[in-house]
Amino acid sequence: MLKKYHLTSVNVPSGFPVGIADQLRKNKIQVQIQEKPPCPQREIKAADEIKAVQQSQRAAVAAMKAAIQQIASSKIMKDGSLKVGKQVLTSEMVRATINHTLLDHDCTAEETIVAGGPLSADPHERGSGSLYAGQPIVLDIFPRSAKTGYWGDITRTVCRGPAPAALKKQYLAVKAAQAAQLKMLKSGIKASSVHKVGADVMESKGFKTGTVDGVAQGFIHSTGHGVGLEIHEMPRVSPANKKSLRAGHIVTIEPGLYYSGIGGVRIEDTVAITADGYRMLSPCIKQLEI
Structure with a gap:
């Protein structure tokens, strides 16, 4: 050429x-x-692209529901471990359920996150080993369609059985932050403003962000990112991005709180920005205790 x-x-x-x-x-x-990122015109999605991302997002939601059902159906043992039948429930087992469900929807996923307990304090930890009742389990699913090449992205945090009061408070703070961020979405709103609102909500509820013993704690990542032919693309919904969101952008809104030794909470949805609001590409229940 x-x-x-x-x-x-x-x-x-x-x-x-x-x-x-x-x-x-x-x-x-x-x-x-x-x-600068190549092909800046990719930021604004055409109708067929939005449909393609929505199809991948629906696959992600189906996999999320399958994972939550598997965890919810587990039996809580005396030591807090979980069993499905005679098997101890592990991150690997739930990840397999997710990936099998995605294959049924002609999608594949890599780096699927099923991180339980203290491991969930690292937002990029994939998770491994046994899962336990009374602890956060972060499920982050981001499939790519084998047909279109477009991605979806969703995260939920669940707890098998009753959650400790501190975890409930942490979860409700993240949920409130995401609700406030979603409420303000529309064409013309600054991406940095969306991030700031989420950070302010969580801080107002007593959750500080900083460094403890050399480890970052609290709201330690950006609110979200663009989704399309790549899982992470423009625009970023971050404190550094002072540009406005525009109709046709597809972004994730995923505030989170992470504390070493305790665990993390993240809630994420993928949405399409419209002239006067946003469109949830595929809704999914948000419930901590299952």
Whole structure:
């Protein structure tokens, strides 16, 4: 293609493969790193793209319901562990249920998160081992459609059996933050303002963000990100993004609180921004105790 159009230089994103870049340079093609994301027109989704993301989001919700049902059906043992039949319920078992459900919807997922107890205090921890009653279990599912290539993204936090008072308070703070953020969504609202509202709500309820013993605690990530042909794309819903959201943007709204030794809570939905509000692409119950 470069030869056909007599091109002598290309702009590439920072994640471009170095081996291909070397081959281009050997063929006297200049390779320049472009800091801004390529194809900025991808930010605004057409109707068929919104439909494609919605289909993936529906698969994510189906997998979420299957995972929650599996956890809810487990028996609480004397030591707090959970059993399904004769098997101890583990993160790996729930992840398998999620991935099998996604395959039934012609979707696949990598890095699915099923993180229980203290492991959930790390928002990127995939989770492993036995799950226990009375502890947070963070379920983060982000499937990609094998047909369209578009992604979906959803997170719920659940607790098998009664939740400790502190966990309930933490969960309600995150839920209130997300509700406040969703309420203000519309074309023209600044992305940074959406993040700030969520942070302010959680702080007003007594949940501080900072560093304890060298570990970040509290609301330690951005509110959300764009979803499309990549699971993380523009626009970012972060304190650094002073640009306004626009109709046609598809973004996640996923506030969370994380504390070492206790665990984390995150609630996430993927929505399409409209002129005067937003559209929930696929609703799913938000309930801590199951």
